[in-house]
Amino acid sequence: MILLHLSDLHVRPSGMPAYRVAETSHLAERALRAARAFVPRPDAIVISGDLTDCGLVAEYAQLRHLLRRYLAGIPLYLIPGNHDRRENFREGLAEFPGVVTDPEFVQYVVDDLPVRLVMMDSVVSGAGYGLLCPKRLAWLDARLAEAPAKPTFLVLHHPPILCGLPTYDSINLRNGADLGALLARHPQVERILCGHHHRSMTGRLGNVIVSAAPSVAHHGAFELDDDNGRFTFEPAGYHVHLRLPDGGIVSHLLFVEQYPGPFPYIADPDYPGGAAKVA
Numbered sequence: 001m002i003l004l005h006l007s008d009l010h011v012r013p014s015g016m017p018a019y020r021v022a023e024t025s026h027l028a029e030r031a032l033r034a035a036r037a038f039v040p041r042p043d044a045i046v047i048s049g050d051l052t053d054c055g056l057v058a059e060y061a062q063l064r065h066l067l068r069r070y071l072a073g074i075p076l077y078l079i080p081g082n083h084d085r086r087e088n089f090r091e092g093l094a095e096f097p098g099v100v101t102d103p104e105f106v107q108y109v110v111d112d113l114p115v116r117l118v119m120m121d122s123v124v125s126g127a128g129y130g131l132l133c134p135k136r137l138a139w140l141d142a143r144l145a146e147a148p149a150k151p152t153f154l155v156l157h158h159p160p161i162l163c164g165l166p167t168y169d170s171i172n173l174r175n176g177a178d179l180g181a182l183l184a185r186h187p188q189v190e191r192i193l194c195g196h197h198h199r200s201m202t203g204r205l206g207n208v209i210v211s212a213a214p215s216v217a218h219h220g221a222f223e224l225d226d227d228n229g230r231f232t233f234e235p236a237g238y239h240v241h242l243r244l245p246d247g248g249i250v251s252h253l254l255f256v257e258q259y260p261g262p263f264p265y266i267a268d269p270d271y272p273g274g275a276a277k278v279a
């Protein structure tokens with residue numbers, strides 16, 4: 001199974017940059033074009049929130065146009081982030097699977113892949129931080145109890161652990177401990193996929209690997225002793241999660257931009273492995 005994990009598109013209305021300098025619609029289009037060109041074709045794509053920058057109706061129209069244009073025919077699973085507005089998200093993206101399944105939150109399950117996806121809504125309207133309220137935790141508990149033997153990815157926008165960057169730790173998932181206690185009862189959960197910090201990051205909540213994808217647009221500045229909340233432009237990227245024939249799951253970081261190569265390994269005469277093919 002090949003699962004592409006993109007995050008934090010921050011789409012603006014056509015022609016408008018985010019924060020005056022981030023041409024997010026252009027950057028989103030570039031990333032979606034890369035996803036479209038991915039070989040072999042992915043089994044599914046998840047986008048873990050902040051699909052738009054301000055949650056405007058016009059932004060969802062622009063996003064819908066891009067998703068239809070580039071990802072038609074590829075199963076696509078979406079959740080909101082703090083930059084989305086839940087009602088506009090539900091209305092603007094209602095055509096995508098699961099978005100309006102739940103009457104209140106954007107939360108749903110994808111059962112037809114080798115890894116089960118539980119898509120969660122960690123948004124607190126009007127806040128940058130996230131929270132899983134008792135209602136959403138109960139929903140998650142019930143969904144995980146349905147398939148205790150199937151490897152599962154939980155997808156939500158806000159990382160449920162600290163990352164060491166003060167700016168971003170002030171807006172993470174506020175009740176990661178509650179989530180951790182719940183997941184301890186459901187050991188089939190292999191990964192928590194999230195976004196929000198605009199950095200590729202790996203950690204652990206209890207026994208579960210937390211895998212935060214970078215943004216396909218701007219990045220959170222790596223400032224360990226500063227809470228200015230600034231951003232940079234680093235190579236835009238995304239994660240690729242592979243489920244391999246032995247049942248193992250491995251995650252790779254790839255970049256949107258094309259770099260030189262691939263080149264063949266032509267063995268140097270000094271190579272100690274002899275004339276065998278070099279790898």
Ligand SMILES: [Fe+2]
Pocket residue numbers: 008010049050081083196197198
């Ligand atoms: Fe974001």
Ligand SMILES: [Fe+2]
Pocket residue numbers: 050081082083157195196197
């Ligand atoms: Fe966010």
